[in-house]
Amino acid sequence: MRLRSRHPPRLPDKSLMPPLPPALQWLYSVQQFGIKPGLSNTRKLLKELQLPGSRQRFLHVAGTNGKGSVCAFMESLLRTAGERTGLFTSPHLISFCERIRCGAAMIPMEEVGQSIESLRPVVASWDPHPTFFELTLMLALDWMDRQGAETIVLETGMGGRLDATNALTPCVSVITPIDLDHQQWLGDTIAAIAAEKAGIIKPGIPVVSAPQHPDAEAVLRAAAEKAGSPLTFVEAPCDLPLGLAGEHQRWNAALAVAAVRAAGIRLTEEALAQGLASVQWPARFQRLRGGRLVVDGAHNPHGAAAAVRTWQQEYGAEKAVVIFGAVAAKDFPSSLAQLADIAAAFVFVSVNSPRAVPAEELLAAAPPGVPASTAASPEDALRAAGDARTLICGSLYLCGEALALLEDGRFEPSAQ
Helix, strand or coil, X not given: CCCCCCCCCCCCCHHHCCCCCHXXXXXXXXXXXXXXXXXXXXXXXXXXXXXXXXXXXXXXXXXXXXXXXXXXXXXXXXXXXXXXXXXXXXCCCCCHHHHEEECCEECCHHHXXXXXXXXXXXXXXXXXXXXXXXXXXXXXXXXXXXXXXXXXXXXXXXXXXXXXXXXXXXXXXXXXXXXXXXXXXXXXCHHHHHHHHXXXXXXXXXXXXXXXXXXXXXXXXHHHHHXXXXXXXXXXXCCCXXXXXXXXXXXXXXXXXXXXXXXXXXXXXXXXXXXXXXXXXXXXXXXXHHHCEEECCCCCHHHHHHHHHHHHHHHCCCCEEEEECCECCCCHHHHHHHHCCCEEEEEECCCCCCCECCHHHHHHCCCCCCCEEECCCHHHXXXXXXXXXXXXXCCHHHHHHHHHHHCCCCCCCCCC
C-alpha cells in the first residue's frame, strides 16, 4: 500500500521560475502529447525543414549511464582539436538553453523563441503532433547549422532504436554502460534494453562501446555483425588528468577518446590533454562550498554505486548527509541500499516533477540503521544538513533545482 505523504507533491516554485517567453511556453505545452517512440515524424520534420545541413556530421551516443559525461568529453576533445562543434543533450538542469550548444556557448533564449515561432505554423496541423523532444532536436539542428557547427555530438533522449536522434546517420555510434532503467519503455532485462540501445548501430558505421554486462555485450556483438559494423570495446580507463572526478569518469573519458578517433579525427597529445582536463559538466560529482556539498545526478543503482565509489575515493570513511529525491519508475530502494554505505543520515524530498515519488514513500524505503527524515523542499533539506558534508542525488531534476537555489539562479522544470 502506498503511504500518503505529509508533504503533497510540490507545484513549481514560481519564485525560482522566470517568466518564460510565450514561444517556450508553447513548446513546454507540447509535452501533453507525451513520449511517442518512432522515427516517422522526425524524418518528416527533417525533410520539411531541409535538415541537417550538408556540412554536418554526427557522433551519436546511447547507453544507460554516463551519456552526458561522455558527450561532454567528446565535445571538449573535438573543440580542442579545432572542430566547429555542436552538442545536443537532455534533460537540462536549470535552463532549457543548456540542451543546445555550439562550442562552449548555449543557444540564446532569443534564438529559441524565434526558432519556435518559425516551427509552430509548420506543425500546427500535423497528426500525430511532433513531440517536445522531436521539436527540440529540430531547434538544435537548425541553430547549429546557422552557427556553422560541423561536428555534432548527439545524446539520445531514451533508448536508441526509436529515439528521434536515430533518424540521423552518424560517423560513429557510441554506447555507454547499459543497465536497467526506463524498463516500462525499453524492457525488463539487460538484454532487452541492450537491443534498444543497439538500434543506433548503422550498416558499416563504426561502433565504440564501454565494457558491458555479458548479456549486453552479446547483443551488441550480434547487432554489429548483422550491420557489418566494426565494433570496439574500450579495454582500459584513461590515465590522464580529467576535469571530472571518479573512476567511472576515467572509463567515460577512454570511451570518448576512442569514439573521436573512430570518427577519423586526429587528436594531438596537446589537444587530448587539454580536452580531457578542461571538461566541466554539472551535477556529476560537482563539488560546491569548498567540497562540503556534492551534487551528483545518480538516479539508478548503477549510478548510485559509482557515486559511492567516488565519495569513498575523495572522502575516505567520512560519511554524508544524503539529500535524496526520485521520480516514479526508478529503482530507488536499490539506489538507497547502495548509498547507505556512505550515509550518516538521509533527508528525503519530493522532486519538482509531476512524476515525483512522495518524500514519505522514500522514507518508507530507507535502509535500516541510517537515521532518516523528510523535508518539504531542497532548501529545507540543506538547512537540516547544516554544516555537515552533504551529497544531493537521486534525480537530475533535484540536482537542477538545488543548483538553481545554490547559484541564486532561475529554475525551469524539465519534464523530458
